[in-house]
Amino acid sequence: MLIDLKTRIENINFDIRCVTAVQAVNELKQNNGVLIDVRENSEATNHPVPAALNIPRGILEMKALERFQDASTPLYVHCASGVRAKLAAEQLMNMGYEKVSVVTCSVPTINQANEK
Template sequence: MLIDLASRIKNIGFDIRCVSAEQAVNELRQNNGTLIDVRESVEVAKHPVLASLNIPRGILEMKALEHFQDASIPLYIHCASGVRAKLAAEQLMHMGYSNVSVVTCSIFTINEVNEK
């Protein structure tokens, strides 16, 4: 039986913290966290978010272990629509990362806020 994506997102087993771009940027300036862009490289090439580390969702689990040895490091996840970011946040939480947030805004908003 296939589960539609909306149901999948609604039934994520964790309480995922969602933040605005302004909130994420303000926190990142204070906590030395990392903004992770889980879009595919082709998408990032067209509309980059300069302050983020691009790790496509499909390889996030492998790369997270390489980049983030400390499971308490603040991680802020974003994508184009929020769907991949929420799925990525869920997976990171399953892996043991305890300080994960999803940035809920467009990629253009993140760049605008970051430039301030």
């Protein structure tokens, strides 16, 4: 049986922590976490988030272990709509990362929050 994306998101087996851009920026300043942009390279190039590390969703699992060797590193994941971010957060949690949050607002809000 095929499962549509909406059902897939609803059936994620983890309680994924969701935060606003303002919360993420404030926490990042305190906890030395990492903001991960899981959009494709072209999206990140056209609408960059300066504070974010761009690791496209398609290669996240391969790059995460190289970049984040401490499972307790706070990771904040965002994309354009939140769908890829939730899927990415689920994968990171499946891999053993302990502090994963999804940023639930639009990219421009993150840029504005960084300016404050």
